[in-house]
Amino acid sequence: MKGDKIYIYLFLTPAFIITGIFLYYPFVENILQSFYKTDGFFNSTFVGLDNYIRLLNDEIAKTALFNSLELMLYVTIFQVGIALVLAIMVDSISKGSGFFRTTFFFPIVISGAAIGLLFTLIYNYRNGLLNEMLVNLGFERILWLTEQSSLYMVAIPTIWNYVGFYFVILLTAIQKIPNDFYEAAKLEGITGIQKMFRLTIPLIVSDLKTCIVLAITGTLKIFELVYIITRGGPGNSSEVLGTYMYQKAFGDTAMGYGATLAVLIVILGLTLAFITNKLLQKEEVTY
């Protein structure tokens, strides 16, 4: 066993080097950068915790934080929820499951930028798909992206984009459940709904947990859909941490403050992943 250690180091070294160079080194640099006030890319002044104090008093950052959390709630509930329902439904049909599997998975292969553009054109007030349909049916145009609705409108394509991903994970998990379980339950006279809640879901709970953690941490990375569909507007109403960080770091060349926002995103992601793992801790099901 001892001799195998050399293999462990040997095979782990490239991964360590790569993550070290491309993940940990930039992250440490990012933390250092968050203590500087940058004017463009060339003038940096050490300001201590000023950027963090600014963050605490920044109303837009607060809006972006709450929007990110709100979006996380919708995304987690609906992405994983819809994926679960679809997976159970597809698993229970005997014909055409291949078609549904492909259809539901399809949005995953479309890039976020393309989906963003698609929904921009769907929501557009003057020439958008929805309003054109309404006008043709004799109704008035509706302003789909308002300060009140913009976050929901962004949540819709975000959910649609990734439902297929969780659907495939959950469908695979469901199909791994041995048929004996269902047969035994059938003999006991189990109904469809009972089968779902008392058998299927408890048996795939570890996969569900993975999906929920992925959905929660994935939401913090949402950027392109918001950036393309609403640009964080109107009036910052759909601003999320990703778009605000991009605006500060690259739009306004305030790299130091952008780095501070990035630190917040990382801390938030780690905390949420940790909390979710703790809350969902349950004995693994084996069969």
Add this chain to the structure above:
Amino acid sequence: MKKTKWSLLLGLLFLVIGLVACGNEETDSSSEDTPSDNGEETEVEEVDLRVVTTMAGTDPAGEVFQEVLDDFENENPHISIENDSQSADAGTIRTKVNTDFSSDNEPDIMFYFNTVDAEGIIEEGKVVNLEEAEGIDLSGFNSMLEQQRHSDGNIYAAPQSGFYEGLFVNEKLFKEHGIEIPTTWEQYEKAIEEFAKTDIVPIAASTEDSYYVVEHYILAAGGMESYTLGLEEQDPAWAEGLENIKKHSDMGAFTPDAGTIDLALAQELFKQEQAAMIFEGSWFWGQLEEVGMGEDVTVLPMPVYADGGETGELVGGASQGWFVSTKSYEDENKKDAVVDLFNHLTSEETILKIAGATGQPPAKGELTDLPEYLKAGHDLVSDAPAVALPINDRINPEAFTHMRTSVPAIISGDKTGEEVLERAQKMAE
């Protein structure tokens, strides 16, 4: 077992050595291409140059610029040029240039904003003072060259062409609806009022990306004297200008989704004749010509109502120029090629060729046989009592972003113009 282990390790070691050796070979081969110090070279050395400009994407100058580079490469077969241009539309060119310069990967020549955006690059000595650079030809430029002079007295950028911003008006739609072309503030408000009653959007604008709207409304409210002040002056005309945007929005000036559309979608509204007016720059003519609208459109100066101001005052100038990076200029292998390319790009022939594609006033010579609508734009500049650069070219980027992205909040009544400006000033500090 142990033997296999060591064979595997040895195999990996050879693989790594092999890879390193290959890498070195490449370095060796490239070093063969570089001239030796003893000056015994007889053959012309191969030189690779990289050029970054904003002539890409929807910019009609992009194609012409590539032709210019191709011509230069044909005349100088030993020089190959990588055209690394990127559209200026989304502002990402700024990030690209800043990243390139701060990571020691600067382009050899670039066409970039000689404004607050280039401050850091200039202060770091990353670009050369063109007046002192040997071989650089700065003769034949018109007054636009002098506009490039930095506060330290040096010239770091040579202009290509000037630009102007103004109110682009679809004359056809005005005629069809019997509305007077707005040359005064009252006519402008009347036009908004009248078009708002129709299915035509009075002004195509993105209030989130409200660069041109903000500038022109401040100009209208304060005239050039107020417009050219800094944020720190907290001139009340600036707040008044911002409040006027709200006033006009309440009159129905913009499309209801102006808070979420971007500039490109706003331009589409105008190009599809669904909007009667748009605030744009002279580069917009290229797009209008592409859709065959040039003849139907005319450009007007923003009607100024401020005391002491005068309609005709313009936002414009020559804010972009050709820079030569110090690193390339000091590289003996590249210096001649860089100087030759710079002189080629800033020759009257090239400047006129590129300006011909965009219809913008050239920095050398004059465009002839211009269509009437383009000529009207050039006349606007020559007749202007005063011309000043856009606000975002001279104030802190964060402060300006705050100003323009707060316009939807001003329109909705959540913020006042004064509040927005106070916050912007704090950001600038």
